[in-house]
Structures are given as structure tokens and as C-alpha cells.
Amino acid sequence: AKIGEALGRIKNRFKMAKHFQCTVAQAHFSFKRRQDSIRRGAELDGIYVIRTSLPEPVLPAEQAVLGYTRLSRAERAFRTFKSVDIRVRPIHHWTEPRVRAHFLLGMLAYYVEWHLRQAWQPFLFDDETPGAHQDGSPVKPALRSDAAIQKARAHQTPEGSPVHSFQTLLAELSTVARNTWRVPARPNLPPFTAITVPTPFQAEVFRRVGLNVGPDCRQKDPV
16 A cells, blocks of 8 residues: 555656556565557657637638737736736625626726837837747747847946836835815915826836826826
8 A cells, every 4th residue: 555655656656657557566566658649649759739719711821820828918918817816816795796896996997007008118128029930930939039149238228217127016016195285374275286207218108198197297197
């Protein structure tokens, strides 16, 4: 029994059980290789097959491969949705309508984040021109553009602005705040709002999403 228990741990660890035939008896253990299984595995070693029901004119082989590799975007979206930025879990709701509303708000938040990432690509480490592959082959690794490599090395944009991750860029922008002011000596004066003056970098980032945040924003009040 102990031999069988140890054998099971080894099989589960190396994922090679299908290639061996093992025999455990009283005070005896033996194994032999399954040559047919090993030969079939060797024939497919290093080959990954993508199968689709669509005919070749509708979805050529290269497009099928590109479509599969782009699943990484969906996986990144689920990671963002569940754990990285939005964090829809834990769900402190019990009724179905509230749970649905909770996830709807999370999906809308991700939609906003996606558009922010698109507008702020020059300030992020993201590649602004993705999609190139080595030797033009969709099955070979994707290549980062020269501009993205330069941003990663210098941690600066060509204009000299700092390069951020999405989280650090939000932290940089969070120092811009809208304050409500009241004048104690003039109680009859209605309160007014004012936004702290952003740095030139912050103002440019806000401008990319259509917000004119500057010294005159008290009247425009865009936030």
C-alpha cells in the first residue's frame, strides 16, 4: 500500500503515467515503458493543433491562429475584472437582481478602464503598435515595437514625460482634487469649488480624455 501511495504521488507530479505500465505486488514493484504511447507522443512533440469548424475561405489558418492568441486579451480582462483593478469579489449581495447589478457596474468600470488605457497608451508601458510577429508568422512570438522597447528602457516618453503602469498613473492623477471652499468671515457667501492646479504632465494626461483641468477649471468644473 505504501509503495502504491508513493507511486501515485510520482505519477501525479510528472504527468507521465500514460507512458508506463506499473505493477505493485507484495514486496515487489516493476514497471515497463509503453512504447506505442511514447512513439505517438514523440510524433506530436512540440506541435499544438488549433481546430475550427469554419471553412478555409471564411477563416484562413493564419486568422484562426491569431484569433486563438488574442484570447490572452480576454484572459487579461478577466484578471482585471476579478482581482487586479476592479475586484468584483467578494460579493456582499444575496439577491439575484443585486448580484446582477454588481457585475453590471463592474463590467461598465472595465469598459471605462479599457478606453482610458487606449487614450493613455503614450504614458503607459503598453505597446502602441502591437501585433507584429517574428518573420510575419502568427505562430511565432509577438514582437514589441522599437518605441515600446525604448520606453521600457528609458522610463520616459520621447517628449520626456515619465512612463507609468496604469495603477501608478492613477496614483499620480489622484493628487488633483476638487475642494469645496467656505469663507468663515463671510457666512452669507455661498460655497464654491476649486480644483487644485495640476502639473503640466497631469494636465496633458487629462487632456487626452477630454478634460480641461487647469487654473480656470473653477468655472468649467469638469470632474
